[in-house]
Amino acid sequence: MLWLGVLMVIGGFLTQRWVGKRQFERRNSSGLQEFKSYDAAVGTQAAEKLLLIMARIAIFIGAIVIGSVLLVNRM
DSSP: OHHHHHHHHHHHHHHHHHHHHHHHHTBOTTSOBOOSSHHHHHHHHHHHHHHHHHHHHHHHHHHHHHHHHHHHHHO
């Protein structure tokens, strides 16, 4: 079970990094994100927010799994 917790934490951090990199690469010299259309902007931002929420939940649950496995094995 420990490997599952570690995998969730690593996966969550990698997802956050990937979304951040995508947002960074969309920025122009003024610091604004550029999209091809309004629909692309709305869809992309909504999907990225959902991914970030899922990544944070995965990190939180993974940390709980790691902590509980270590606590149970310690007893």
